[in-house]
Amino acid sequence: MASIPGDLKYTKTHEWVRLDGGVATVGITDFAQSELSDIVYVEVTTKDKTVKREEAIGTIEAVKAVSDLYAPVSGLVIEGNESLKDAPATVNQDPYGAGWIAKIRVSDPKEMAGLLDAAAYAEVVEKSAHH
Amino acid sequence: MLQRVGVGSVEELFAGIPDDIRLKRPLDLPGPLSEPEAVAELTRLAAANSGTDRLVCFAGAGAYDHYIPAIVDTIISRPEFYTAYTPYQAEVSQGTLQAVYEFQSLVCRLYDMEVANASMYDCASALAEATHMARDITRRPKVIIAGSVNPNHVEVIRTYAHGLNIPIEMLPLAGNVVDPAALERMAGPDTAAVIVQHPNFFGNLEPVRRISEVAHRAGALLVVSADPSSLGALEPPGAYDADVAVGEGQPLGIPLSFGGPYLGLMSARRRFIRNMPGRIVARTADLEGRTGFVLALQTREQHIRRERAGSNICTNQALCALAASVYLATMGRTGIAEVARQSMAKAHYLARAIGQIRGFVPETSAPFFKEFTVQTPLPASRVVDAGLKQGILPGVDLGRFNPEWKNRLLVAVTEKRTRAEMDAYCAFLKGLAA
Numbered sequence: 376m377a378s379i380p381g382d383l384k385y386t387k388t389h390e391w392v393r394l395d396g397g398v399a400t401v402g403i404t405d406f407a408q409s410e411l412s413d414i415v416y417v418e419v420t421t422k423d424k425t426v427k428r429e430e431a432i433g434t435i436e437a438v439k440a441v442s443d444l445y446a447p448v449s450g451l452v453i454e455g456n457e458s459l460k461d462a463p464a465t466v467n468q469d470p471y472g473a474g475w476i477a478k479i480r481v482s483d484p485k486e487m488a489g490l491l492d493a494a495a496y497a498e499v500v501e502k503s504a505h506h
Numbered sequence: 507m508l509q510r511v512g513v514g515s516v517e518e519l520f521a522g523i524p525d526d527i528r529l530k531r532p533l534d535l536p537g538p539l540s541e542p543e544a545v546a547e548l549t550r551l552a553a554a555n556s557g558t559d560r561l562v563c564f565a566g567a568g569a570y571d572h573y574i575p576a577i578v579d580t581i582i583s584r585p586e587f588y589t590a591y592t593p594y595q596a597e598v599s600q601g602t603l604q605a606v607y608e609f610q611s612l613v614c615r616l617y618d619m620e621v622a623n624a625s626m627y628d629c630a631s632a633l634a635e636a637t638h639m640a641r642d643i644t645r646r647p648k649v650i651i652a653g654s655v656n657p658n659h660v661e662v663i664r665t666y667a668h669g670l671n672i673p674i675e676m677l678p679l680a681g682n683v684v685d686p687a688a689l690e691r692m693a694g695p696d697t698a699a700v701i702v703q704h705p706n707f708f709g710n711l712e713p714v715r716r717i718s719e720v721a722h723r724a725g726a727l728l729v730v731s732a733d734p735s736s737l738g739a740l741e742p743p744g745a746y747d748a749d750v751a752v753g754e755g756q757p758l759g760i761p762l763s764f765g766g767p768y769l770g771l772m773s774a775r776r777r778f779i780r781n782m783p784g785r786i787v788a789r790t791a792d793l794e795g796r797t798g799f800v801l802a803l804q805t806r807e808q809h810i811r812r813e814r815a816g817s818n819i820c821t822n823q824a825l826c827a828l829a830a831s832v833y834l835a836t837m838g839r840t841g842i843a844e845v846a847r848q849s850m851a852k853a854h855y856l857a858r859a860i861g862q863i864r865g866f867v868p869e870t871s872a873p874f875f876k877e878f879t880v881q882t883p884l885p886a887s888r889v890v891d892a893g894l895k896q897g898i899l900p901g902v903d904l905g906r907f908n909p910e911w912k913n914r915l916l917v918a919v920t921e922k923r924t925r926a927e928m929d930a931y932c933a934f935l936k937g938l939a940a
Contacts, residue, residue: 415805416780434814436805441814 377406377500380471384447384487385496388429391471392447394487399448402475403435403466406500411437414466419444419455419477426452428486432477435466444476448486454478558762560897562927566877566918567707567902568629568656569768570757572735572845573922574833578759581832582825590824593787596800602824603799606787609831616737616834616842617751618744619773624785624822626770629754630659633701633731634666635783635817636750636772640699640727641672642781642816648673648696652684652717654706655731657907663701682708682879683872686716693724699750700724703731705740708869708916709853709877714746722747734758734771734830735920736875738846743773750774759833760826769826780806783817848921849876856919856928863932865939869914877918879904883939886915896934 383391389407393400408414416436426432431443432452446452455477459465466474481487491499513519520528539547563571582588586601593599593606606624613622626632637649649667651660653676660676667674677700678688684702693700700721704712714730721728727749732742735757743751755769756762774782780803788802808815837845853876857868865883882889886903893900905912919928 438805439810441805441811443814 377404377409378471379404379406379493379497379500381493383471384490384492385499386445386447386490387499388445389499390445390447392487392490394481394484397481397484398453399450399479399481399487400475401432401444401447401477401479402470403442403444404496404500405470406503407442408467408470408474410503411435411440411442412467413438414463417456417459417463417466417476419452421452422455424452425482426450426479428489432479435476436463446479447490448479448481448483450479450482452477453480555764556894556899561894561899562897562923562931563762563899564901564917564919564923564931565899566709567916568658568754568756569762569765570733570735570876570918570920571762571922572757572849572920574759574761575836577836578829578832582829587825587828592821593801596798600799603787603801605828605831606785606822606824607789607799609827610787612831612834613771613773616734616742617732617748617753617771617773618742619748619751620744620776621779621782621786622771622773623782624787624824625755625827626752626772626784626819627823628756628766628768628770629731629752630656630662630770631666631819632752632770632772633659633729634663635819636729636752637663637667637672637699637701638670638816639750639774639778639781639783640729643778644698644725644727646696646698646726648675649699649701650675650677650689650692650697650726652677652700652702652706652712653679654683654708654710654712655701655703656707659703659731681872682706682710682869684712684717686713686720689717689720693720693726695725697721697724697726699727699729701729701731704743705733705736705875705877708879709874709918710872711740711875718746718748733875735842735845735849738842738844739850740846740875749778755823755826755830758830760829767823767826769823769830779803781816782806783819785820785822845921846875849919852876852921852923852928853878853917853919855925856917856923856931859928859932860917860935863935863939866935876920877916880915880917882913882915885912887912889915889935889938892938893934898931898934900931900934 385391389404391404414437419433421432426446428449430446432446433444435442456475558571590602593602610622678685702712702717704714718728729750730743730748732753734753751773753771755771786802792798808818857870857878860866861868867881869879889900890903901915901917904914904916
């Protein structure tokens with residue numbers, strides 16, 4: 376069963392967000408990492424760029440597929456997780472902790488309200504799992 | 507077979523095709539030929555060609571008449587290599603994969619670059635792909651191409667650039683080589699790459715260290731196209747900080763074949779490996795610790811990355827790459843240097859000799875390797891036509907690339923040319939001048 380921490384917000388595209396003092400930390404969910412299987416490369420392509428919500432901000436490469444990472448909220452991409460360059464599998468092992476992928480300085484905190492809570496995201500996972 | 511498949515006739519297999527679009531007569535083809543008849547017919551067709559067996563070849567412009575040691579054909583004709591398919595299943599393709607790994611390693615050594623791919627179709631497409639690499643890496647739009655790059659290659663770059671709206675600026679020349687002052691003016695923060703060929707299309711050497719310095723100061727990448735046979739005498743692209751180095755591998759044991767198949771060599775700095783197109787073979791170890799070879803970084807390629815891929819190429823020139831590897835291994839360091847030395851010495855001998863013939867002026871004020879341009883007293887196309895009647899292919903008529911060049915002939919000399927052949931060539935030109 377995929378883990379879905381109650382204190383985070385989520386997107387339909389399987390990103391999670393933690394807002395702390397105006398900075399949103401973003402990663403992919405446990406469900407997403409298990410669907411992708413072994414992740415071999417993670418790249419934040421929009422560092423120092425201002426992005427809009429739902430814009431692609433990076434890519435996650437697994438052995439058989441490459442996925443886009445989408446911004447859950449608008450803002451300035453201030454940081455990518457450099458440790459993933461040498462250890463991309465961290466995203467598989469600890470998707471909500473050490474496997475965070477990007478940090479965005481949020482331009483409109485009200486956008487957080489439009490994200491899914493844990494229960495709503497659980498429904499998304501439920502629907503995705505039965506394809 | 508029909509019985510096994512469960513149909514009464516071949517016709518039944520096409521039953522699903524609607525009647526109104528079917529061809530209702532036999533195909534208009536000649537009758538079947540036996541093997542000796544087929545061989546006779548193909549021989550008749552082939553006799554319409556004149557190859558380097560019949561013509562003494564002084565033509566170059568990107569493909570050259572270098573000697574191909576017999577061992578190349580012997581090795582590549584082995585059925586294990588000749589009939590091998592694409593090595594997607596590593597377990598049954600170790601021979602192919604190891605051969606490509608060796609090829610990649612040889613390309614890196616030759617060009618003094620850190621990584622090489624399994625090869626592209628030819629130099630032209632490798633150069634075009636290098637252009638895209640530079641744009642992806644620098645995230646800048648514009649490319650500057652030296653006016654002395656092979657015009658056919660520039661044409662291919664433009665074709666690849668079409669639809670992507672890539673601004674291309676041609677770098678003006680001073681004589682036959684790049685004008686570095688013009689590059690200083692043109693290169694800026696919007697420049698992704700400066701593309702230069704060395705030796706260039708006219709056979710001359712470019713001021714590559716100066717070009718490298720200017721390009722890098724502007725934050726652009728240096729993309730170099732270098733004839734691999736020149737690297738037995740000239741400094742390799744890695745020595746003057748090329749970021750991407752490509753070349754045409756045809757001089758390395760591959761026949762002229764009227765334009766192909768040829769071999770695109772492609773190499774780059776290691777940190778650009780994820781932006782490289784094409785196949786890359788890597789060495790690894792299996793679960794039991796034994797050395798093995800696999801296709802690596804396949805997530806770059808379009809069968810995985812799809813529309814996000816930098817290129818759509820998903821093949822290489824495996825047999826030609828093997829031929830080049832056999833050639834390089836056979837010739838070795840000394841052989842490669844000797845081919846370069848002889849080609850260069852003979853080209854300089856011929857240029858000097860042509861300079862003695864009234865009406866013909868070799869344009870050799872800039873240093874050249876194995877090719878040089880000659881001003882002709884009559885159109886170069888007529889020199890070529892007259893030569894063909896005497897068993898000589900005198901060179902390439904540059905008028906084909908630019909009408910202003912119709913009295914310029916591009917002459918190439920390789921280690922295969924003998925003094926007797928070169929003296930006969932001069933006698934032929936003297937006859938024309940008269």
